[in-house]
Amino acid sequence: MDHKFQLDLTLMPKELKVLLELIKDNNDEHIYQHKNEWFASMDWNYFLKLAMHHRIYPLVYLKLKEVAPELVPSQVLQALQMEYKKNTFQMLHLSGEMERVSKLFTENKIRSLFLKGPVVAYDLYGDISLRTSKDLDILIPETDLAKTENLLLLEGYEKEKVPTVLNEIKWRHHHIAYFHPKKKIQIEIHWRLHPRPMKEPKFEELWERKRTSTLTKLPVSFLGREDLVLYLIAHGARHGWFRLRWLKDIDQMFQQEINYKKVSLFIKEYQHQRLVGQASVLTSELFNRSIYAHFSDLLQRAASQNLAQKAIYYMQEIMQIHGEVSEEVLSYHKRYLFSLKSIRQKVLFTIISFYPNPLDEATLTLPKKLHLLYFPLRPFLWTWRKTKKILF
Numbered sequence: 151m152d153h154k155f156q157l158d159l160t161l162m163p164k165e166l167k168v169l170l171e172l173i174k175d176n177n178d179e180h181i182y183q184h185k186n187e188w189f190a191s192m193d194w195n196y197f198l199k200l201a202m203h204h205r206i207y208p209l210v211y212l213k214l215k216e217v218a219p220e221l222v223p224s225q226v227l228q229a230l231q232m233e234y235k236k237n238t239f240q241m242l243h244l245s246g247e248m249e250r251v252s253k254l255f256t257e258n259k260i261r262s263l264f265l266k267g268p269v270v271a272y273d274l275y276g277d278i279s280l281r282t283s284k285d286l287d288i289l290i291p292e293t294d295l296a297k298t299e300n301l302l303l304l305e306g307y308e309k310e311k312v313p314t315v316l317n318e319i320k321w322r323h324h325h326i327a328y329f330h331p332k333k334k335i336q337i338e339i340h341w342r343l344h345p346r347p348m349k350e351p352k353f354e355e356l357w358e359r360k361r362t363s364t365l366t367k368l369p370v371s372f373l374g375r376e377d378l379v380l381y382l383i384a385h386g387a388r389h390g391w392f393r394l395r396w397l398k399d400i401d402q403m404f405q406q407e408i409n410y411k412k413v414s415l416f417i418k419e420y421q422h423q424r425l426v427g428q429a430s431v432l433t434s435e436l437f438n439r440s441i442y443a444h445f446s447d448l449l450q451r452a453a454s455q456n457l458a459q460k461a462i463y464y465m466q467e468i469m470q471i472h473g474e475v476s477e478e479v480l481s482y483h484k485r486y487l488f489s490l491k492s493i494r495q496k497v498l499f500t501i502i503s504f505y506p507n508p509l510d511e512a513t514l515t516l517p518k519k520l521h522l523l524y525f526p527l528r529p530f531l532w533t534w535r536k537t538k539k540i541l542f
Contacts, residue, residue: 155431155435155449155455156435157431157432157435157436157458157459157462158459158462159462159466161462161466162462162465162466163196163200163466163467164188164191164192165192165193165196165197165200166200166204166465166466168188168189168192168197169197169200169201169204169206169210169394170394170436170437171184171188172209172210172213172214173206173209173210173213173394173398174437174438175401175405175437178216178217181213181217181218182217185217185218185221186221189218189221189222194222194223194226197226198226198229198230199468200468201230202233203393203468204393204394204395205282205393205394205395206394206395206398207230207233207234207237207282208233208234208237208279208280208281208282209280209398210230211227211230211231211233211234212234212280214227214230215227215231234279237279237282238278238279240282240283241268241271241278241279241281241282241283242278243333243335244267244268244283244285244286244335245268245278245365245366247286247333247335248264248267248268248269248286248366248370249366249367249368249370251286251288251337252264252366252368252369252370252371253368254301254305255288255290255298255301256369258297258301260290260291260294260297260298260301261290261291261294261353261357261371262288262289262290262371263288263289263290263353263356263357263360263371263372263373264286264287264288264289264363264370264371264372265287265288265289265340265343265372265373265381266283266286266287267283267285267286267287268283268365269363269365269370269372270372270378270382270399271283272363272364272365273361273363273372273378274399274402274403274406275402278365281395281399282395284336285327285335285336285337285338286335286336286337286338287325287337287338287340288337288338288339288340289340289341289342289343289353289356290339290340290341290353291341291353292341292342292353295339295341298339299328299339302328302337302339303328305330306330306331306332306333307328307329307330307337308328308329308330308331309326309327309328310326310327310328310329312326323345324340324341324342324343324344324345324346325338325339325340325341325342326338326339327339343356343381343384344384344385344388345388347491347494347495348384348420348421348495349419349420349421349494349495350420351377351416351420356373356374356377357371359373359374359376359377360372360373360374361373361374361375375403375406375407375408375409376408376409376412376413376416377416378403379400379403379404379408379413380413380416380417380420380422380426382396382399382400382403383400383422383425383426383429384422384425386399386400386429387425387428387429387457387461387490388487388490389464389471390460390461390463390464390471390483390486391432391461391464391465392464392465392469392470392471394465397429397432397433397436397437398437400429400432400433401433401437401439404433404439410444413426413444421492421494421495423448423451423492424453424454424457424490424491424492425490426445426448427445427448427449427451427453427454427457427458428454428457428458428461428490430445430448430449430454431449431454431455431457431458432458432461434449435458456489457489457490460486460489463482463486471483
């Protein structure tokens with residue numbers, strides 16, 4: 151390391167530390183030296199659960215098969231092999247649908263940029279079987295949302311039901327999901343890269359910098375390299391990096407030829423200093439990736455180091471931040487998300503928080519023609535919910 155700061159990993163379980171060693175690049179010699187020590191007292195059930203939770207099991211399976219098959223219980227290798235094969239078929243399935251949807255949109259004059267999925271797996275790893283994806287994320291111009299929805303509904307996709315008041319979904323969300331019950335494929339249509347109030351490039355700028363994947367026969371467009379690295383960093387940071395796969399993606403990106411001058415300009419323009427600083431510290435510390443020369447000022451910042459340490463909270467055990475989560479995790483995540491924001495973003499976030507949401511309607515149901523009253527009523531409704539929660 152080129153800097154003195156070190157993450158506190160004392161609460162990180164041994165199984166997760168070994169998983170990290172297995173997915174590092176050029177680490178075979180270190181693994182051979184320590185594998186007997188590591189695997190002697192391994193909780194293999196927990197090891198397997200962590201590999202699955204962090205979505206790194208394809209890389210883990212191939213590495214274990216290569217360097218230590220004799221030390222791994224056969225049932226563990228078989229389980230990893232089965233999941234590896236299932237993921238390969240899933241990625242092939244998604245690749246076919248990705249190409250088909252891209253063609254459908256092009257024929258209907260809808261410009262689309264694929265944000266993740268097989269196209270990114272191929273770009274980062276050179277092999278779609280080495281990364282997992284559960285759906286297809288597609289960015290389109292906001293003006294094409296209605297047209298896109300009609301096309302997907304005609305193709306048999308069903309729209310996710312999201313409650314909304316005064317169309318606040320456009321303010322509080324940045325994508326909506328569509329699921330095909332027969333194909334078992336989910337597509338997320340994005341009209342923004344990130345939720346507000348994050349600043350981001352306009353679609354036209356992203357389109358000008360786009361790349362075309364060579365994965366499929368028909369052209370599929372995706373983000374330019376510098377746009378992609380910032381998008382993946384912002385996405386991982388927003389989720390607390392609770393899956394190591396997201397951080398491994400950044401590690402892979404830092405190995406590519408990146409125009410760091412352009413990235414630095416984008417970081418300043420879109421106020422990503424805290425996010426990139428956090429990702430830089432995490433990548434340097436957990437993957438031994440020396441990127442000091444490119445982001446030396448960000449690595450040295452106390453904010454970057456503090457945010458990196460906060461992310462370890464999500465990694466050191468199997469944790470989700472969506473669905474049913476404990477009050478402790480929910481409270482921590484809210485504070486964490488707020489700490490990621492710049493001063494400007496915090497001000498805008500506070501302003502946006504005054505916009506009504508479905509909780510207000512659930513608290514006090516008003517006729518649709520009176521929904522504008524939710525604006526002045528929102529502070530009182532919010533206070534009532536908090537008071538009721540405390541009392542009951």
